[in-house]
Amino acid sequence: MDTPITIGISACLTGRKVRYDGGHTRDPYLMETLARFVEFLPVCPxxxxxxxxxxxxxxxxGDPAKPRLITIxxxxxxxERMESWCQKRVHELETENLCGFIFKSRSPTSGMERVKVYSESSTGAPQHKGVGLFARAFMDHFPLLPVEDEGRLHDPALRENFITRIFVLRRWREAAAHQRLGSLIEFHxxxxxxxxxxxxxxxxALGRFVAQAKQYPAEALFADYEKGLMTALACKPTVKKQVNVLLHLMGxxxxxxxxxEKAELLELIDQYHREYVPLLVPLTLLNHYVRKYNEAYLAGQxxxxxxPVELKLRNHV
Incomplete structure (x- = not known):
């Protein structure tokens, strides 16, 4: 790629000592593995x-839909102080060309879901229904950007889906930079x-949209395609969906x-379907056939x- 992938991140996850107690919550996977392929922009509200x-x-x-941020x-x-800063900060982030954001889980400012919200009377158990003030402002301002928290990224499927989306978004922005119809068609x-x-x-739906692309003004065409693209990628792949694609590839x-050879490939696809082996196993054989038989269309998929294969995102069962 011509330009780096820039990801916003809660600063404490990078090892910066910005937490309330002067500590940090550095995440080894993010800083030692993913950081090899992206540039992080730390933010601490x-x-x-x-x-x-x-x-x-x-x-x-207070109300989980509109809670107050109160010192204990x-x-x-x-x-008001935090919300005012949040609005200012999200507008500043418009210039950073972010491809996503990784939030600190459970934080009253940066948690993206299931943040504790206490009652006004301080009695009873807190509700796990809140969203941190900055996380809410960010997601409202950038509704199409991929977001996750470091806790959810411990789930291999969620991790792969998030990282897939940031790489696709980076490629899309490069393809869309000059708003040429040919670039959109090639990308799709x-x-x-x-x-x-x-x-x-x-x-x-996106296929039909691209087929009718000449009917739309360029600006609307690219904006609507990006919306459809990111909405599609937010849908998580399942084993059943992946098996459908694998069988399509086999065709x-x-x-x-x-x-x-057909029997061997079908056996590997079935083993993946039964969750005995990771997706990487049938894909490795299919990639071999793509090269062996010089299948140009699939080589471009x-x-x-x-x-990057170094991220090992398709190695999980």
Missing amino acids: EAECGLGVPREPMRLV QSKIDLT TRHKLLLFSHSETHYR YFKKVLSPA YYLQPH
Whole structure:
């Protein structure tokens, strides 16, 4: 890629000592593995809006749909101060060309889901229904950007889906930079099977949209395609969806594979379907056949390698 992939991240996850107690929560996978392929832009809402390090801890209080940010001991209401900073910060981030954001889980400012919200009376168990003030402002302002928290990224399927989306978005922005119809068609063609693995419904809708592309003004065409693209990729691939794509790929070799080769490939696809082996196993054999039989169309499909192999994202069962 011509330009780096820039990802926003809660600063404490990078090892910066910005937490309320002066510590950090550095994430080894993010900083030692993913950081080899992306550039992180650290953000700490509390420190950046001037609350200092260390500082009094705070929590969300009241209505989970619109909670207040209150310090625990002194009961100081920091809601307006934080919300004002959030609005300013998300507008500043428009210039950073972000391809996604990784939030700190459970944080009253940066948690993207299931943040504790306490009642006004401080009695009873908290509700796990809140969203951190900055995370909410960011997701409202950038509704199409991929977002996750470091806790959810411990799930291999969620991790792969998030990282797939950031790499696709980076490629899309490069393809869309000059708003040429040919670039859009080429991008869509090379991502067809990847889209198919996320959502057959969106894949077919985007196909019809591209077929009618000349009917749309360029600006609307590219904006609407990006919306459809990111909406499709937000649908998580399942084993069943992946098996459908694998069988579709196999169809390209029906005239060249021997009965024994077909049986071997079907066996591997079945083992993946039963979750005995990872997706990487049947894909490795299919990639071999793509090279062996010089299947040009499949060689151009990002489905076969949507992200760097070093990330080992298709090695899980």
